[in-house]
Amino acid sequence: MNTNEYKDILVFAEVQNLKPAENSLELLGEANRLRNELGDNTRVLAAVLGSNISPVVESLFRFGADVVISFVDDKLAEYRSDLYGEALTRIIEKYKPAIVLIGATFTGSELAPTVAAKLKTGLAAHCTELKINDEGNMVQVVPAFGGKVLGDILTPNHRPQMATVKAGITQKIESRDFTGTIEDFQCDLTGFGDRIKITGRQTELAKGKPLHESECIIGGGFGIGNKENWTLLEELATLLNGATGCTRPALDEGWSQDEHAMIGTSGVAVRPKIYINAGISGAAHHTCGIKDAGVIISINKDANAPIFEVSDYKIVSDWKKIVEAVVTKLK
């Protein structure tokens, strides 16, 4: 493969409820940062697929796309992996980007490997950092062993270099001065998307604020003990105009019912101004999701809990006594 034929950075612009996904906007910011490392003649392309994409195009320019590749087709109204996989593959074959960035959302986590397999190229999933090395290759940093080891993944011999990144890891850049052009794309999708028929749609409303919009997050772990206790954390979050986040066990127990609220390697990375947590031991799988948080206040009855190693304020106590007292005081 002649890797020199490939340039530019393409971001898959996911559409959620007729709006661009936050994660995609963050990736446009990251693509602009990487473009500075690669050189100014690198363009940032945003590929957007759907049956009605006009509401999102302006935002894609405002958040840093030079070119919006628009593929409008009634068949693309609903995401299906084979359909979107084929459409995005055909776009990549035409535009030959050196780098493709896809959000590690539910859709992106399925779409990215589908496309990488079709293109027979490499994909690094859930990257926590992206940078360009001296050879002009993208270094894709991925945590392993619960965040204790950071691995540098390279795709030196194949193109494009593909990475997925979770929400909250990279940052948006917004400017009304950004401008760009729209290019329409079409290809024949006959035979794709026909095996799954969508018969209905049920939307589960998330409780409270999304984590990435919250300046204050109250995190709870297995030490919270039961569902009834969990409501006390939710009450504290409401009083502080914040949101609740959780660890894997608290989600598995069903105390937190929002799977988007799990923080860590397999959940989301967050960067609130304040992270107050209770009953969390501090496993690396969890703490790698709070490394960019501002002040961390931890409550744990075990003075040797690893969470205290990453905390600014440490409260060795039964969490309930502390949280009940704070809730009473705030009320």
Ligand SMILES: Cc1cc2nc3c(=O)[nH]c(=O)nc-3n(C[C@H](O)[C@H](O)[C@H](O)COP(=O)(O)OP(=O)(O)OC[C@H]3O[C@@H](n4cnc5c(N)ncnc54)[C@H](O)[C@@H]3O)c2cc1C
């Ligand atoms: C591949 C993989 C990916 C993973 N991804 C994630 C992830 O994304 N996010 C995640 O969170 N986990 C993840 N995990 C799980 C992770 O390894 C830990 O098991 C988990 O984070 C521990 O959750 P916890 O701190 O709530 O529970 P525990 O480790 O059981 O800790 C409970 C803590 O509560 C304290 N406690 C108990 N009672 C009280 C009390 N009354 N008052 C105060 N403190 C009390 C205890 O002292 C203890 O420190 C992953 C694991 C694997 C293998």
